Amino acid sequence: MKILTQDEAKRITDKVLSLSKADECVVTLNGSRVGNVRYARNAVSTAGLVEDTQLTVSVAFGKKQGTANINEFDDKSLEKVVRRAEDLARLAPENPEFMPTPEKQVFRATSTFSEKTAAIDPEYRAQVAAYSIEQSRKNKLVAAGFFTDRTSFETVANSRGVFGHQQQTGVDFTCTVRTEDGRGSGWVRRDANDVARFDARAASDIAIEKALRSADAKALEPGRYTVILEPAASADLMAYMFSAFDARSADEGRSFLAKKGGQNRLGDKLFDEQVNIWADPWDKDVPVLPWDSQNLLARERMDLIKNGKVASLDYSQYWAKKMGKRAIGTPGNIIMAGGSKSTEELIAGTKKGVLVTRTWYIRMVDPQSVLLTGLTRDGTFYIENGKIKHPVKNFRFNESPVTMLNNIDELGRGEILSGDESPYQMVIPAIRVRDFNFTSLSDAV
Template identity: 70%
Template sequence: MTILTQDQTKKICDRVLSLTKADECIVNIEGNRIGNIRFARNAVSTAGLADDTRIQIQVAYGNKQGTTTINEFDDKSLERAVRRAEDLARLAPENPEFMPALGKTAFKPSDTYVQATADIDPEYRAQAAAYAIEACRKKGLVSAGFLTDRTLFETVANSNGLFGHQSATSLDFTLTIRTEDGRGSGWAKRSARDVARFDPREAAEVAIEKAMRSVEAKALEPGRYTVIMEPAATSDLLVFMMNGFDARNTDEGRSFLSKQGGKNRLGDKLFDSQVNIWTDPWDKEVPVLPWDDKMLPRERVALVKDGRINALDYSQFWAKKKGQRAIGTAGNIIMAGTNKTTEELIANTKKGVLVTRTWYIRMVDPQSVALTGLTRDGTFYVENGKIKHPIKNFRFNESPISMLNNIEEIGKPVVIGGDEARYSMLIPAMKVRDFNFTSLSDAV
């Protein structure tokens, strides 16, 4: 009963809504079917398929709310869940930030589902793992990786007539390759909505090359360097910055976009003019569900335009308080790029450092988005447009705010996923000057 059709979920929602006499009722039904295979030391360690379907029922009396979640869908179970939610609502304290359920809404569908991805079977997962395992055995390398494929649906409904239903698929693959002596390490991550756009051989070849090239790493003095960041490394830093676009956090002084006196930096130029960042649930590369977790419809929104802050994210409550319009929270983050490959960015670099992965990143200061973290799994010194030799890893202290203000060149955007139906990124490689490496790390 994992992946339900729209007709099936509509009947369940109608049944729940008919059972309550509360002032309002909100229903959310979700189902996931997640397949996986994990391997380490050139052998499969686990594989499986997990199913889960659940319904969340939220009711309100005035501004007092109660919520229950169950995974049974027979009439008796649904009625018990409704009564439990009503009991909890009556006992709950009043919510001063309560917002009434949305009215009837027409959601524009996004192209999040691919049948071929939904059809992935154990044989496919095993073969994807085998490409890396067999290649590493032949070359005397050691592989470890994890592949997950996900098929899901989500249905939203409320007592005001709102209804939406959509299915989605995604695939994520991470792979680490090491030399047997542990001196070399390479890593690759691939994400796709459509399995036809995923090539496990290519991912293995990339990780193997990095592992073999990273042996005999030399120490380079810490300092500020021109850095070529691969997309995965870039995205790991940028994700920390995106929370700063929340309008309430900004107005209350908890964001890098805050100003004294409750003002914000909307319209200010904070980044290089090459920087354009937006969200679009219907983007063909990274489509996401057309509503957020509050059932607000998403829209295409330019967050940064030519380096200037162009928009903030308003929740229903904060939008009403500030006289703004609330729209759905971003489900994807897209940054404009060029057609330049990472190799072309390297070729245009006189002296610099290639960072293929960032790791163990922690926030130092939320208001400046100062971060600290480590490079890992292949860091290389670049000279006269070529990779000269591997270098030992660094600890860095840097802010994506400064990074986006120091851009020299931008490369081609690449899909960086997670749960792609709800959140994903399309982020380019980039070359950045004055990136701050503070100390060396002995980690490989």
């Protein structure tokens, strides 16, 4: 099914709403067209285009709720999915935390759509893979990568007058390059809403350079080191921290933002003063939908951390009512203020330290402190007197992003990411931190 216009989508949602006999009804219509090319061992392995459209209907009779999905859109099918949702609602037990769907509100559009991205064709995808493969072969390296481009739309509507429709685009690219003997490995990730901001050649060149430089790694004694975390490395760590910015989990004592006595740490200074992080659906680098798809609430620009202090927490509709607070849409992006220096300039200002390309296989150790364990990989280097001296074997680390953001030496430039462990679009800078805790060596490259 094609990407629907606003008028086409509204005809479907209006029809569904008119069919419902429930006390309230919420309709979500999603469609996407996703192209991809995957390559490994210097050869394309798969390529394709996947199109899908889904309609979700959620209804409520009092506090009894039911939800049903369908991907057919004739009148008979639309009635069928509504009746299925209503039947399920009648059978369901009452939800003690049920909250009514929001009243009509205005969603201010965000710039999530790029014509150039939507126009990506198989030839473009092939060229992304071809350059990476050809350059790797020239350097006697082996490349593997995955490029996807997405064009999609989302429409939301409810029986109280809420309606929103918006199209989105984006590209994602990851590439791993290794030496033929497997002793060196380099990696890169690039994400963008607008493909005009994506340079496949520059990205592949980074992975190739890291692979060439990372062979013959030397063992470095585990311990606490000054570390430069490239943006992708720190983004995957911080994603675990932001999942705890939920008022209920803090108030109920289930996160690092909890205080004794059922209080939370809103307003407390928990981070270095250099740490400023916010969400903004209208940000030019990582625009997101102006509504929270789960709750149909409008998103707003909001500070999460301001000069090191916890500036806001996410209140669900239920918890906001219980605690006398205002609920707003959950953030769709995370933006961290950075500095003006490139990663290379941060390296130049480092007397001794370790450069980390990527953090991987991350697992939670202690939710109360957000203590994480994981591994470095695909390019870890020892820095001495402002220069990369040699590659080092990878480490296992035990570290908390909360501690990490208290030990900042300097921030570099921000980079657009959709972190592997994160539900957010992110802008995260390279970060130089003190006393990063490497606990043991890893033989993996």
